Amino acid sequence: KQEVTQIPAALSVPEGENLVLNCSFTDSAIYNLQWFRQDPGKGLTSLLLIQSSQREQTSGRLNASLDKSSGRSTLYIAASQPGDSATYLCAVATLSGGYQKVTFGTGTKLQVIP
Amino acid sequence: NAGVTQTPKFRILKIGQSMTLQCTQDMNHNYMYWYRQDPGMGLKLIYYSVGAGITDKGEVPNGYNVSRSTTEDFPLRLELAAPSQTSVYFCASSPRQVLYGYTFGSGTRLTVV
Numbered sequence: 001k002q003e004v005t006q007i008p009a010a011l012s013v014p015e016g017e018n019l020v021l022n023c024s025f026t027d028s029a030i031y032n033l034q035w036f037r038q039d040p041g042k043g044l045t046s047l048l049l050i051q052s053s054q055r056e057q058t059s060g061r062l063n064a065s066l067d068k069s070s071g072r073s074t075l076y077i078a079a080s081q082p083g084d085s086a087t088y089l090c091a092v093a094t095l096s097g098g099y100q101k102v103t104f105g106t107g108t109k110l111q112v113i114p
Numbered sequence: 115n116a117g118v119t120q121t122p123k124f125r126i127l128k129i130g131q132s133m134t135l136q137c138t139q140d141m142n143h144n145y146m147y148w149y150r151q152d153p154g155m156g157l158k159l160i161y162y163s164v165g166a167g168i169t170d171k172g173e174v175p176n177g178y179n180v181s182r183s184t185t186e187d188f189p190l191r192l193e194l195a196a197p198s199q200t201s202v203y204f205c206a207s208s209p210r211q212v213l214y215g216y217t218f219g220s221g222t223r224l225t226v227v
Contacts, residue, residue, distance in 0.1 A: 004156065034215050043120075043204060043220035089156075091216070102216070104149075104156040 002027040002094050006105035013080055014113050021075040021108045023090035028068045031093040031100060035064050035075050038087045038107065047088075048075070080112045116140050120205050120219035127195040127226045135190040135222050137205030143217070145208045146188040147172075148180065150201040151221075157204065163188055195226045 003026045013019050023033070032051045036044040048057045048064040050073070056065040063076040077084055089107040093100055121136045139146065144165045149157040159172030163182040177199060179191040188207075192199060205219040 032215070036218075041221075041223070044206075044216075044218040046215055046217065049215040091157075102159070106154060106156045 002030075002092060002101070002103040004090060004092050004103045004105040006088075006090060006108050008108060009106070010109040010111070012111040012113060015080060015082060017080050017112075018076070018078050019080055019110070021077070021088050021110070023073040023075070023092075023105055025071045025073075025092045025103070027092075027094055028071050029094060030068060031095065033064075033066055033073050033093070034091045035062075035073075036089045036091065038089060040086075044089065077110075080110075082112045082114050085110055085112050118205055118207055118217050118219035120203075120222050122222060123220065124223045125225070127192070127224065129195060129197065129226060131195050132191070132193050133195070133224075135192070135203055135205075135224075137188045137190065137219060138186050139188075139205075139207040139217070140186065141207060141209075141217065142185060143207035144185065144210050146182065147206045147208075147216075148178070148188070148190045149204045149206065150174065151204060152201050160190065160203075192224075197226050200224060200226045 005024045034049045035047045038044050050057050050066045061078040066073045087107040087109045091102050091104045093102045118139045147162045148160040151157050158174045161180040163169045166185050169180050203222045206216045208216050
């Protein structure tokens with residue numbers, strides 16, 4: 001059974017800092033891994049999608065890496081801004097009993113202090 | 115492009131009442147999903163559909179029902195609401211396979227009292 005862990009559960013940094021969010025998964029036979037952002041009371045917004053054959057994806061100040069062998073992904077946020085404050089979730093897609101299953105982590109709540 | 119639209123955004127139900135959460139997508143995605151999100155927990159899959167007329171149970175289907183009569187719509191029905199169903203419900207869709215990632219709706223916050 002795939003398990004997805006995100007540590008820490010919460011993180012507070014001063015504005016301008018570069019930071020790394022972590023996502024660990026137990027089953028390395030994944031299809032892809034997706035990073036989402038969730039603002040309070042809102043839905044999930046997709047940030048980056050990494051296919052199993054890829055090592056990283058970049059979008060603006062965001063860079064996501066994937067290391068399947070170690071079961072880890074990181075989301076790097078450069079020059080953090082107060083507007084980056086949100087909960088960040090990772091989701092891993094695997095094949096389970098013929099069904100493509102997606103397992104979500106519980107998220108890291110990020111606060112960027114002006 | 116509206117993406118995935120969920121209604122209502124908020125709802126308070128009394129124990130034993132029933133309601134339908136609506137979900138519509140305009141991206142012609144075959145796959146649609148219903149998740150619930152409880153505080154401090156990851157999203158849990160309730161039901162999913164791989165196309166019109168085809169639905170299947172996820173991890174936590176008890177107390178819910180779904181239908182998929184069209185590609186666009188995937189309503190979630192709660193029968194005999196219970197306090198344990200207090201949660202935030204998210205609908206999502208993806209193209210033929212999850213390989214291409216998810217698009218989520220903005221959620222429905224449901225409280226059962």
